Amino acid sequence: MxxxxxxxxxxxxxxxxxxxxxxxxxxxxxxxxxxxxxxxxxxxxxxxxxxxxxxxxxxxxxxxxxVKIDHESLLVIGSLGIQMTSSYASGKENTTFIEMSQVKDVVINEAIYMQKVIYYLCILLQDPGEPHGVSEVVPLFQSSKPRLDCLVEVYQSCQEILEQRKT
Known part of the structure; x- marks a missing residue:
């Protein structure tokens, strides 16, 4: 045994x-x-x-x-352009600037992600070769993913500034 x-x-x-x-x-x-x-x-x-x-x-x-983005900001100046800033948890900042002459429009787009619809703000860049075309779509607030009501407020403010630029 x-x-x-x-x-x-x-x-x-x-x-x-x-x-x-x-x-x-x-x-x-x-x-x-x-x-x-x-x-x-x-x-x-x-x-x-x-x-x-x-x-x-x-x-x-x-x-x-x-990787860890603490907050994101958007600064729109009608005569200059749009500045996007991402601040990381470590304090590092990443800033991107798009000249207003390249901006065609700012839109709210929707996508299906993991069985739900998410909304995000995008900048449409003009195609230099074709005036009615879009060369690139630049998504905003990728890490913070704000709710639709917040996006609508930012969208309306951007549209006001873009309308002032056109007049």
Missing amino acids: GSSCSARFDKGKEGTNVRFLKIATALDPRFKNRKCLPKSERDENSMVLSAAIFITLIGLIVYLHF
């Missing part, structure tokens, strides 16, 4: 990730006072955990600096 139990234990041990179990044991507070791992393996586990924490922190910094 003892040999069959030992055989089952050895068979179950074959498919186990022993290194992962040793790291998990080192993290478990119940095993802090028990020296179940030799010092060399504890040091190795500490190095692995330190590297994992370091990589996680670097990933968080990269995410905050390049």
Whole structure:
């Protein structure tokens, strides 16, 4: 009976990730006072955990600096153009300027995304070769995704400025 139990234990041990179990044991507070791992393996586990924490922190910094947008703004000056600014959580800012001579119109567009309709504000840029054509569509407020009522207010303000430019 003892040999069959030992055989089952050895068979179950074959498919186990022993290194992962040793790291998990080192993290478990119940095993802090028990020296179940030799010092060399504890040091190795500490190095692995330190590297994992370091990589996680670097990933968080990269995410905050390049990905996480804190707020977006739009500045429309009828005689000059439209300035779009995205401010990241790290404080970094990305600014894009479009000359008013390139702007054909500002519109609210809709799209179906993940089984729901979303609305977004777009700038239509004039095609230099064809006066009635559109060369590019530039979406605004891509990360903040404001509600439709907010977009309508911004749209109406932009249309007022564009109308003043035409007269």
